[in-house]
Amino acid sequence: MVTTMTDVNILQESHDFSEIILSSDVFNNYIAIKKQVQRNAEAQKMLKHFDGLKEKYEEVQRFGKYHPDFKQITSEVREYKRKLDTYPLIAEYKESEKELENMLNEVSQIIAHAVSTQIKVPTGNAFFDQSSSCGGGCGSGGSCGCG
Incomplete structure (x- = not known):
């Protein structure tokens, strides 16, 4: 490396x-x-x-x-x-x-x-998670529609 x-x-x-x-x-x-x-x-x-x-x-x-x-x-x-x-x-x-x-x-x-603004950061905090289209921590691999 x-x-x-x-x-x-x-x-x-x-x-x-x-x-x-x-x-x-x-x-x-x-x-x-x-x-x-x-x-x-x-x-x-x-x-x-x-x-x-x-x-x-x-x-x-x-x-x-x-x-x-x-x-x-x-x-x-x-x-x-x-x-x-x-x-x-x-x-x-x-x-x-x-x-x-x-x-x-x-x-x-x-x-x-x-x-990148596209990066989802699961914070468990609604204040921060509101800024993304998904809760950030949905864990569904995008099946919730967040990307």
Whole structure:
């Protein structure tokens, strides 16, 4: 394989760009809150409990509504998920995670559209996906009519 100076320049610019993202306030805030969650005993206890509930839920899902504990486990998972999502530190973590995701989605859109406006970037974000003729992430290979 022959490497050209253009390839080297693109790689260097990609590296420089990743360094900019890694030094951003959004990324640093995400990492700081993630570390807080990892060190917080109560948050870790809640997350471990939720993992156990998810395992039970997955087992129940194998049989669906015919499993004798379907309603109880499903309800328990939903209630505990709500409790987990409203725990202040975890809520702050999820918010920082969403902020980082939004930044990365926006960067992906900018890069893709710098190459061609025809490039579909599945962001999972309606704000960004509205700019394309399809949701971007339909995954149907164009059978939805998006090209």
